[in-house]
Amino acid sequence: MSDYVPCPRCGSTVVKKVSFTWWGGALGPALFCHVKCYNCGMTYNGKTGKSNNNAIIIYSVVVGIIAIAIVLALTRI
Secondary structure (H helix, E strand, O other): OOOOOOOOOOOOOOEEEOOOEOOOEOHHHHHOOEEEEOOOOOEEEOOOOOOOHHHHHHHHHHHHHHHHHHHHHHHOO
């Protein structure tokens, strides 16, 4: 029995937690319970079954703003 909701696309319960992504490294997928269906390849939130796309966009923007702020702070020293 899987700890995650079935895939919303195909209904499969063969899903695994994603440990690393290009957009969030290791922290992002852990924050959003990002899982991947091994039947159809869809990635989604393993707790809700919904897409993580909005969370990914917000996370990426926030991390980008923080990175820019750090670079600006370091260049003003």
